[in-house]
Structure formats: structure tokens, C-alpha cells
Amino acid sequence: QSALTQPPSASGSPGQSVTISCTGTSSDVGVYNHVSWYQQHPGKAPKLMIYEVSKRPSGVPDRFSGSKSGNTVSLTVSGLQAEDEADYYCCSYVGTTPYVFGTGTTVTVL
Amino acid sequence: QVQLVQSGADVKKPGASVKVSCTASGYTFTGYYMHWVRQTPGQGLEWMAWINPNGGGTKYAQKFQGRITVTRDTSITTAYMELSGLRSDDTAVYFCAREGDSGGTDWYAFDIWGQGTMLTVSS
Numbered sequence: 001q002s003a004l005t006q007p008p009s010a011s012g013s014p015g016q017s018v019t020i021s022c023t024g025t026s027s028d029v030g031v032y033n034h035v036s037w038y039q040q041h042p043g044k045a046p047k048l049m050i051y052e053v054s055k056r057p058s059g060v061p062d063r064f065s066g067s068k069s070g071n072t073v074s075l076t077v078s079g080l081q082a083e084d085e086a087d088y089y090c091c092s093y094v095g096t097t098p099y100v101f102g103t104g105t106t107v108t109v110l
Numbered sequence: 111q112v113q114l115v116q117s118g119a120d121v122k123k124p125g126a127s128v129k130v131s132c133t134a135s136g137y138t139f140t141g142y143y144m145h146w147v148r149q150t151p152g153q154g155l156e157w158m159a160w161i162n163p164n165g166g167g168t169k170y171a172q173k174f175q176g177r178i179t180v181t182r183d184t185s186i187t188t189a190y191m192e193l194s195g196l197r198s199d200d201t202a203v204y205f206c207a208r209e210g211d212s213g214g215t216d217w218y219a220f221d222i223w224g225q226g227t228m229l230t231v232s233s
Contacts, residue, residue, distance in 0.1 A: 003154065034219075036217075036218070036219035036220070038155075045205055045223035045224065045225055046155065046207075046220070046223055048221045051210060051217045051218070051219035051221075052217065055217075057210070057221055089154060089155055091155070091157075091219070093218040097157070097171065097172075098157075098160075099157040100157065101154055101157065102154070104154045104155075
């Protein structure tokens, strides 16, 4: 099972929006809605931001939203803030494997 | 509060084994699956295994089959990940992570993470 494909980097100015894509195949993202997103600051553990494509855990700001179209899921961060600068990883349940992560995207707040 | 506390950093020689612990507190240990994920230097995240603390059932990534053993001790709410036949490319930060659940509905996501355990494999 190969890693899901994410762009290496994305950026935006404070207050703007940035969208990160995560592309899989019809065997993982395309067939399951069990996709999650994680934020990771340097030297820290990942933090769950989105699960089941678009659900937010308690405490995650509603500036973070998720969506899915075909074999691609996306994370949108609206109203960018300095503290949103971090690495972001998608993760999909794929049944037998059973989990595969994305390659990761570094978000820079300009 | 809900937290996972892992054992400290370790240094091993190639061919050796390592056992990392993950102690849970603040929730019912047997009520949530526990996963192990690793992150190699400068690289992304890689799922390794899960254990169901209620019964001890396990599932391993094919890549680690034969080298990894995940166990738990419910009396001390601790999960363990043992990796044998260590190689230099096993140098990584190893995380335990709880699988989220609400009202019996699985989140298929990891909602609580340990702080990570840095393992260095070097001769």
C-alpha cells in the first residue's frame, strides 16, 4: 500500500485560506470515508484535526474543514493564523493494511 | 486528563531488540484500541500495529510482520511495542496513539497521542 499523495508545501497570508489535497486510489480514499487529518508542529506529536472526512473533534476550531471528491480528500484552513504553520498529514483506513498516511504538507503562513 | 506517557529515548545496536512502553491514564484503558505509529527523521508517518486492550487481539503492518510484537498489561494500563532485528533504518520516533471512539462508534482516527520515543539504531 503506497502512501497517499500530498503537495510538499502550501502557503497563505494571515486571514487567507489554504487548501491541502490528499490523493489516493479507488482502493482507499475512494472507497472509505475513514479519512483523518493531523497537524504536527516541530518536535511535537501529531494532533487530530479532522476525522471521517469532515468531522471535527471537540476543541478544534471551525476554521478547519474537510471534504472529499472521488479519490481525493482536502483540508481547508480558513482565516489563517500564525499558529497554523505546521506539517499536515492525511490518513486513510484501507481495510487490510489497515492504515496509510499521506506524504505530508508543510503549511507556511507568510 | 486523558494522556499517554511513553518510555524514554533509547539507543540500540543493529540486530538488537527494543521494547517501548505507553502508559494510559484518564480513561478506560480497555475501551479503546491502541496503535503504534513511527516517524523516521525528516520523513512522514507510518502505521505499524494496533492492539485491542480488551482481549489482546493484534494487527500488524505487513512490513513489520515477524519483527514486531505488541502486548498490553491491563493491570497497569500499559501497552508495549517490541521491535526486533533492529536496523539503522529503524531509527525513528515511535508514537502510541489511541483510536477515537464516541458512543461505540469508531472514529478510525487517532485522537490521543503519546509524546513519542526516539529510538536510535547505531553501531
